[in-house]
Amino acid sequence: MARILGIDPGSWATGYGVIEVQGQRIWHVASGCIRDGTKELPRRLKHIFDGLLEVVDRHRPDELAVEKVFICRNPDSALKLGQARGVALVAAALRELPVHEFTPAEVKLAVVGKGNAAQAQIQRMVTILLRLQEQPGTDAADALAVAICRGHTRHCLQRLGDVRGRRAGRWV
Secondary structure (H helix, E strand, O other): OEEEEEEEOOOOEEEEEEEEEEOOEEEEEEEEEEEOOOOOHHHHHHHHHHHHHHHHHHHOOOEEEEEOOOOOOOHHHHHHHHHHHHHHHHHHHHOOOOEEEEOHHHHHHHHOOOOOOOHHHHHHHHHHHOOOOOOOOHHHHHHHHHHHHHHHHHHHHHHHHHOOOEEOOEEO
16 A cells, blocks of 8 residues: 655645555545735745644554646746745655645546546546545545556556566566
């Protein structure tokens, strides 16, 4: 069994989602959003960093999955998003967690089945897959989707490791 922390980085709101995975089965552990209303970016980044360390220390994940930065139309927004993502990576490094990165399209494909899924579809599928009583907010749902993506990838890689084949007429 593995515990995975998914992160949806954002400079105003960073979503997190913790799941447990065993084979193809997944369970919701915790999810939420780290926000700070201050307008000062350095203070917001520190708040995100402290919040992520608290989540890691409370839930003790085995690994971290984070969404890769996508290209924004606004360069300033892309830079701020990258800084928030960097804070998540530093928090993971500080706690010596392995980090796995996925593009938004990879996450959507793994959770919804198509790489251009709408936000409402992601929220609905996360609710169904984790058997949640109520739909999580967008940031938490995105973070849970990232964690689910890693869980699916992890399971597939484990199964591939069990596959044996023939090379040059011999079983390997």
